[in-house]
Amino acid sequence: MRKTKRLILRPLELSDYENWRQTYSMLASPQNEWDEGPWKDSELTLAKFKALLKTEKSWRALEKFYVYGVFDRNDGVLLGEVRLMDISRGIFQNAYLGYRIFSHFWGQGYATEACRAVIDIAFKDLKLHRIEAAIEPHNKVSIKVAKKLGLRKEGLSSRRLQVRGKWKDMLVYAGTTEDFKGRSKK
Numbered sequence: 001m002r003k004t005k006r007l008i009l010r011p012l013e014l015s016d017y018e019n020w021r022q023t024y025s026m027l028a029s030p031q032n033e034w035d036e037g038p039w040k041d042s043e044l045t046l047a048k049f050k051a052l053l054k055t056e057k058s059w060r061a062l063e064k065f066y067v068y069g070v071f072d073r074n075d076g077v078l079l080g081e082v083r084l085m086d087i088s089r090g091i092f093q094n095a096y097l098g099y100r101i102f103s104h105f106w107g108q109g110y111a112t113e114a115c116r117a118v119i120d121i122a123f124k125d126l127k128l129h130r131i132e133a134a135i136e137p138h139n140k141v142s143i144k145v146a147k148k149l150g151l152r153k154e155g156l157s158s159r160r161l162q163v164r165g166k167w168k169d170m171l172v173y174a175g176t177t178e179d180f181k182g183r184s185k186k
Helices: 014-025 046-061 110-125 140-149
Strands: 007-010 066-072 078-088 094-101 130-135 152-163 166-176
Touching (some): 014 046, 046 066, 130 152
Antiparallel strands (some): 066 078, 130 166, 152 166
16 A cells, blocks of 8 residues: 555455445546446446455465555545556566546546556565556557656557557556656655
């Protein structure tokens, strides 16, 4: 868990079910191609939430994938999530960074604040050496977040990821522990 000035980042817990259900049922219509609309009631059952918690717990136990809910520090509302994905150990010590703030909370700096906290977790707690964010070239808002975080643009990677059923080119932004030494993450 990490606390920032405005946020708490931590894995979801069973006690978050109602917060999670309400948040996903009340999502606005998609605002762009990376956004999603409200989920159906059939996708928001307690049984499905428990299955999600079990899956995320098993990912953490394998040290391969960490999902952090982003909660408002004042009222506990779920604002989005940040992920450290496909963690590689051995000689690479790398994770992919993914972030999502729900559209009705956009424009308030939550993505940058949450990602800074998770980068701190990656380098200090998980002892990773490198973080990468792969971003579609026309996703200007995510590129802006990567730049604010201090990630450097490494270039275009052709047909890097399969997204929405199609292989997509991605801009790769990255940073290493040396790049972030001495920076405040809060």
